Amino acid sequence: MKIDPEIFRVLADTDIRLKDCPTLIKPYYRTKKEYRQMLEEDTEELSELQSVLNASGQYALLIIFQAMDAAGKDGAIKHVMSGINPQGCRVYNFKQPTAKELKHDFLWRAVCQLPERGEIGIFNRSYYEDVLVVKVHPEILDRQNLPDMKAGTDLWEDRYRSIRDLEAHLHRNGTRIIKFFLHVSKEEQRKRLLERIDIPDKNWKLSLADFEERKYWDEYMDAFEKCLLATTTDNCPWYFVPADDKNNARLIISSIILKTLKDLKLSYPHATKKHYHQLEMLRKKLEE
Numbered sequence: 001m002k003i004d005p006e007i008f009r010v011l012a013d014t015d016i017r018l019k020d021c022p023t024l025i026k027p028y029y030r031t032k033k034e035y036r037q038m039l040e041e042d043t044e045e046l047s048e049l050q051s052v053l054n055a056s057g058q059y060a061l062l063i064i065f066q067a068m069d070a071a072g073k074d075g076a077i078k079h080v081m082s083g084i085n086p087q088g089c090r091v092y093n094f095k096q097p098t099a100k101e102l103k104h105d106f107l108w109r110a111v112c113q114l115p116e117r118g119e120i121g122i123f124n125r126s127y128y129e130d131v132l133v134v135k136v137h138p139e140i141l142d143r144q145n146l147p148d149m150k151a152g153t154d155l156w157e158d159r160y161r162s163i164r165d166l167e168a169h170l171h172r173n174g175t176r177i178i179k180f181f182l183h184v185s186k187e188e189q190r191k192r193l194l195e196r197i198d199i200p201d202k203n204w205k206l207s208l209a210d211f212e213e214r215k216y217w218d219e220y221m222d223a224f225e226k227c228l229l230a231t232t233t234d235n236c237p238w239y240f241v242p243a244d245d246k247n248n249a250r251l252i253i254s255s256i257i258l259k260t261l262k263d264l265k266l267s268y269p270h271a272t273k274k275h276y277h278q279l280e281m282l283r284k285k286l287e288e
Helices: 032-056 073-080 127-131 138-144 155-172 186-198 200-205 208-231 246-263 273-287
Strands: 060-067 089-093 120-124 175-183 238-242
Touching: 032 073, 032 246, 060 073, 060 127, 060 246, 073 120, 073 175, 073 246, 127 155, 127 208, 155 175, 155 208, 175 208, 175 246, 186 200, 186 208, 208 238, 238 246
Parallel strands: 060 120, 060 175, 089 120, 175 238
Antiparallel strands: none
16 A cells, blocks of 8 residues: 655644644554565665665755654564665664763764755754753753843753754755654553563563653643744654554655655766776776
């Protein structure tokens, strides 16, 4: 079944209410076997497109994942990107800022990890944490040692604008940005957290802090909602991904990545006459 990525695109200047958005939709696959086949086809095609992206050297692709804990970010990265050549792909997980990072603006540490042209960069969480978790826990701002704001200014609106400006700058200079919000229900998250307790090999994934954040579920949903509306643009859109079904979410994500790369209409560089002449000379020497 063909997936239309536009169904999941958060359009600029439109409204979105997460409480009305589904966390589970009809799957695009009928059996697990069909799911595996669909994902394998996508990963093979993605591998081919990555080779062309790398060879052309014109564009970079930045993929951003944001979600609540246990929404499936790690699994999506692992499965969707399984066919990628690691030499042309970098994954960066954003943790709590270091002392050095706190001495810079909130975008600095992300800018340092941006992919080069020809590369795919993946941010597991990102600079968006500074308008999400920091907004839910404003006490974090004390550690950022910000200068006093002028009366009447809004820190969050200023940060949204800074993000939009950065992403617009990157787009103009050849970086294409895809932003995924994995929308998981609170009940599904509860089940997945319990699974991390019940399965020994998953114990390491769960901490008391993960559980504590569930208390702020409504506040996080409000922060995500405002963030999506304020920072989705025509060139750097957010995609809303129903995430209660991990397999379905991965197929949606892979289809969006593939469409983004295909829209670039890339091709392998053609040899110049001078280069072609050199190749012919090499051929003769190798055949001697």
